[in-house]
Amino acid sequence: MHIYVLGSGVVGVTTAYYLAKKGCEVTVIDRQDGSALETSFANAGQISPGYASPWAAPGVPLKAIKWMFQKHSPLIMKLTSDITQYKWIAQLIANCNEQSYSINKERMVRMSEYSRYCIQQLRQDTGITYEDRQKGTIQLFRKQQQLDGISKDIDVLKEMGTPYEVLDREGILRYEPGLKDKINEFVGALRLPNDETGDCFLFTQKLTQMAKDIGVNFRFNKNIEKLELQNNQIKGVWIDGELEIADAYVVSLGSYSTAMLKSVGINVPIYPLKGFSLTIPITDESKAPQSTVLDESYKVALTRFDNRIRMGGMAGVNGFDLSLKQRYRDTLHEVFNHVFPGAGNLDEATFWTGLRPATPDGTPIVGKTPYPNLWINSGHGTLGWTMSCGSAKYISDLITHQTPEISTEGFDLERYQKS
Structure with missing residues (x-):
């Protein structure tokens, strides 16, 4: 399965890494000339x-x-x-309000605690260091x-x-x-x-190299224009004036995810x-x-x-x-x-x-969309690095039809449809 990951911040890079570890062919697209050069560059650590x-x-x-x-x-x-x-x-x-706060906090802690386990495992498996x-x-x-x-x-x-x-x-x-x-x-x-604690930029740069070493293709300085919809699925993504086709697509464009998804009729409150x-x-x-x-x-x-x-x-x-x-x-x-x-x-x-x-409720949007080959991993707010490894491993399980290690309740777009 060939998957395009749109965005090379810490969430996009971890997503690419975990998908590649599961045997997927992965291409990462970003407008910058390297990974983690926007929101992941100098966060609080x-x-x-x-x-x-x-x-x-x-x-x-x-x-x-x-x-x-x-x-x-x-x-x-x-x-x-x-x-x-x-x-x-x-x-x-x-x-x-009290009820919403309790529900939202539980979801955030659930993903964050899982992500803690994932980054500890990653450190053990790879020896990655980042101050x-x-x-x-x-x-x-x-x-x-x-x-x-x-x-x-x-x-x-x-x-x-x-x-x-x-x-x-x-x-x-x-x-x-x-x-x-x-x-x-x-x-x-x-x-x-x-x-x-640590340096998120350094972490993401090192993980980028590790992802390259296992076959991930990073294409920088590329302008991602819009997604192309055909027959109720994503046909491809327009990049620098050309339509490029893969089997599936993951939108990890941070705050810019909203505009990209709106081009195919998906409204996300990011x-x-x-x-x-x-x-x-x-x-x-x-x-x-x-x-x-x-x-x-x-x-x-x-x-x-x-x-x-x-x-x-x-x-x-x-x-x-x-x-x-x-x-x-x-x-x-x-x-x-x-x-x-x-x-x-x-x-x-x-x-x-x-x-x-x-997102207005604090929980990221991680999971499926109405289109079977389009996925979202975005909206992590101030906790992008905290949740990155967990949400990446979680969505890689979903995409490769494996059962995630934590409950899926409340992470995808359905929570807004229900509300």
């Missing part, structure tokens, strides 16, 4: 199944209004003339109300068998001594010891959620993080690489805008100095932005 939670949660609409009036807000809202933006926001708000650390993640709370509000998340963690620790200040410093100068700003934390990052050279090891630290108040993650700190956060709901404005960099600088002051040189930091492909 987390593999965090335990923190897999939908943005759509009870109380979020009110919080969003408050955030918009903060100087250093985690949310950037700019209304556009695109009707899909309003529809996506409306769907997100509709999911901001990776297996030291867990710590979510910091500045207010007692935040700490008290984690009970529902803990219930899901218990249900999924995910280990966790609730930490006081002394417990926080046991794992992250670099926080000693700012520890009195925090009331406690939630630690997930099984979470991991919207670009803009995020920012700083990559900061470490200047003082004693003040730097050991793994990933999440500041719940600012919605920012700080992750340790070998000699760098990757800081990622904020969410912009403003379409396909990739501009880098100084005030957003100033926000990241401000947060950095509230958590790990003196750990790195902000003057030499690299500022970056990417578009996270987000």
